[in-house]
Amino acid sequence: MKKNARKRDFIERSLIGILSFLKGSLFAEEHALKSGFMQSLDPRIKILTFAIFIIATLLAKSILLVLSLYLLCLFLACISKINLGFFLKRTWVFIPLFSLFIALPALFSNFTPGEELFSFKFAGLALVITRPGGLTVLLFVLRVATTVSFAVLLSITTRNFELLRVLRIFRIPQAFVMVLGICYRYIYLFIGVIENTYFAIKSRVGTAMRYKRGQQIVGWNIAFLWVRSYQLNEDVYKAMLSRGYSGEPQVLNNFRSGLRDWLWLIFVGVIGICIIRFFH
Amino acid sequence: MHIPDGYLGPGTCGVFYLIMLPIWTIASRIVKRTLNARQVPLLAIGAAFSFVIMMFNIPIPGGTTGHAVGGVLVAILLGPWAACIAITVALVIQALLFGDGGITAIGANCFNLAFVLPFAGYYIYKTISYKTPISSRRRVIAAGIAGYLALNIAAGLTGLMFGIQPLLYKTANGRALYCPYGLNIALPVMLGEHLLVFGWVEAIVTALAIKYLQKHSPELLAEGRRIE
Numbered sequence: 001m002k003k004n005a006r007k008r009d010f011i012e013r014s015l016i017g018i019l020s021f022l023k024g025s026l027f028a029e030e031h032a033l034k035s036g037f038m039q040s041l042d043p044r045i046k047i048l049t050f051a052i053f054i055i056a057t058l059l060a061k062s063i064l065l066v067l068s069l070y071l072l073c074l075f076l077a078c079i080s081k082i083n084l085g086f087f088l089k090r091t092w093v094f095i096p097l098f099s100l101f102i103a104l105p106a107l108f109s110n111f112t113p114g115e116e117l118f119s120f121k122f123a124g125l126a127l128v129i130t131r132p133g134g135l136t137v138l139l140f141v142l143r144v145a146t147t148v149s150f151a152v153l154l155s156i157t158t159r160n161f162e163l164l165r166v167l168r169i170f171r172i173p174q175a176f177v178m179v180l181g182i183c184y185r186y187i188y189l190f191i192g193v194i195e196n197t198y199f200a201i202k203s204r205v206g207t208a209m210r211y212k213r214g215q216q217i218v219g220w221n222i223a224f225l226w227v228r229s230y231q232l233n234e235d236v237y238k239a240m241l242s243r244g245y246s247g248e249p250q251v252l253n254n255f256r257s258g259l260r261d262w263l264w265l266i267f268v269g270v271i272g273i274c275i276i277r278f279f280h
Numbered sequence: 281m282h283i284p285d286g287y288l289g290p291g292t293c294g295v296f297y298l299i300m301l302p303i304w305t306i307a308s309r310i311v312k313r314t315l316n317a318r319q320v321p322l323l324a325i326g327a328a329f330s331f332v333i334m335m336f337n338i339p340i341p342g343g344t345t346g347h348a349v350g351g352v353l354v355a356i357l358l359g360p361w362a363a364c365i366a367i368t369v370a371l372v373i374q375a376l377l378f379g380d381g382g383i384t385a386i387g388a389n390c391f392n393l394a395f396v397l398p399f400a401g402y403y404i405y406k407t408i409s410y411k412t413p414i415s416s417r418r419r420v421i422a423a424g425i426a427g428y429l430a431l432n433i434a435a436g437l438t439g440l441m442f443g444i445q446p447l448l449y450k451t452a453n454g455r456a457l458y459c460p461y462g463l464n465i466a467l468p469v470m471l472g473e474h475l476l477v478f479g480w481v482e483a484i485v486t487a488l489a490i491k492y493l494q495k496h497s498p499e500l501l502a503e504g505r506r507i508e
Contacts, residue, residue, distance in 0.1 A: 055290070058285065058289070103460055106456075132453070136455050136456050136460050139455075140456075140458070140459075144284055146286075147284070147384070148286075151285065151375070155378070155379060164373075164376075167372070176365060178320055178323070178324065179323050179324045180324075180327075180369055180373070182320075183331070183369050184377075186325050186328035187328045187331050187332060190329065190331075194332060194336070215484050215485075218336050218485065218488070219485060219487075219492055220488070221336065222350070222488075222489045224496075229326070229329050230322070232325060233322040233325055236325070237321050240321065
């Protein structure tokens with residue numbers, strides 16, 4: 001029974017994935033609208049400072065330094081009125097936990113030889129955890145968790161359209177500028193289309209199906225999503241024309257930065273410079 | 281296949297940004313030159329399409345599921361240069377808005393998934409399908425083979441990137457600073473899982489999508505539809 005339930009559920013898994021993805025995104029906008037510290041910063045300065053934080057985390061060689069940056073990230077989340085439980089769950093699931101899982105073998109002497117820390121027997125095999133192995137895994141997982149935490153904090157404290165608009169202000173080639181702006185909106189539309197199609201299939205099928213049939217359904221869905229995309233292209237183009245599109249995209253730049261933004265940039269810049277000096 | 285931040289050292293990340301800069305510039309110029317105003321939304325919709333392809337769970341034997349990357353399919357439908365832009369945009373949105381794939385690793389991820397994958401896949405598809413008619417069964421097989429081979433080439437390169445990290449970055453006493461596994465582990469692991477599982481998922485999705493388009497909307501597979 002349990003086995004059958006597991007087998008039949010590729011549509012349900014997709015639906016759950018898509019729904020949770022949608023909810024997560026909406027939730028993220030909810031955080032960006034709060035009146036916390038990060039939300040009050042000019043998005044241009046915020047992106048710049050988060051880039052410094054992420055690069056500094058990448059350059060840091062010491063576990064203590066990476067741990068300090070991680071704690072700073074948690075502190076920034078707190079003063080930005082982000083629930084710590086939500087933030088830890090959002091950042092640790094999936095990438096850092098997956099990284100921990102794949103880094104685990106590096107704990108053992110077979111992969112990282114060195115001074116013995118701890119040894120035990122498992123299924124008749126003598127396994128030895130080494131000190132260099134432990135330090136390697138700790139630094140690796142902590143670094144991944146810190147960079148993911150900074151990236152997630154940036155995305156949840158900034159409204160999505162602002163984040164993309166900041167990218168458009170920098171000197172990015174025009175083709176990318178146009179594509180970014182339109183693409184973001186259609187991701188949500190397509191997720192809705194997929195969701196409705198899967199609901200329709202599930203309501204008609206209602207029972208277990210063989211994996212080959214499932215693969216055919218997915219192939220059909222992807223192909224028809226493209227057909228719909230192509231049809232949509234014409235409508236979008238007409239909508240763009242009706243709004244005054246003349247072949248050149250217009251980028252709005254109404255960001256304002258104040259004293260607090262500049263002080264924050266100087267503070268983060270000093271941290272970055274210190275870490276780069278330390279790195280060298 | 282999406283490399284998160286912290287797996288690659290700063291030098292490797294920088295090198296792949298430098299490699300991708302001229303590729304993005306050329307892609308942008310070629311697409312701007314050949315794109316007519318009507319196709320502008322198509323490129324953006326193509327980017328959204330390449331983003332959502334990864335959300336389709338595909339059932340595989342044993343009751344589990346996997347997902348395709350879709351890079352080869354997008355390249356067959358849009359052309360390789362337009363696919364490069366579309367997949368880059370999808371990867372940037374994934375990294376910035378959803379924290380999937382590293383920000384410092386965008387250059388490396390784009391090299392594997394927005395350059396190597398669509399270009400290798402597109403030219404393998406074009407070579408095998410040669411000048412056969414749009415409705416030919418050979419095109420379905422070509423799409424499948426292109427999906428399988430291109431994904432494995434990209435996976436091999438990802439394994440290579442991981443594997444050289446312990447050689448490039450280590451502490452004075454030899455501890456790895458980034459990805460802890462050398463080429464002898466990273467390369468076979470990355471290639472093994474893609475040769476055995478994910479390559480087949482990519483092949484099935486690419487071939488089936490082309491088969492259905494042949495049957496219901498063959499005009500979308502015509503050469504002139506691509507942005508080249």
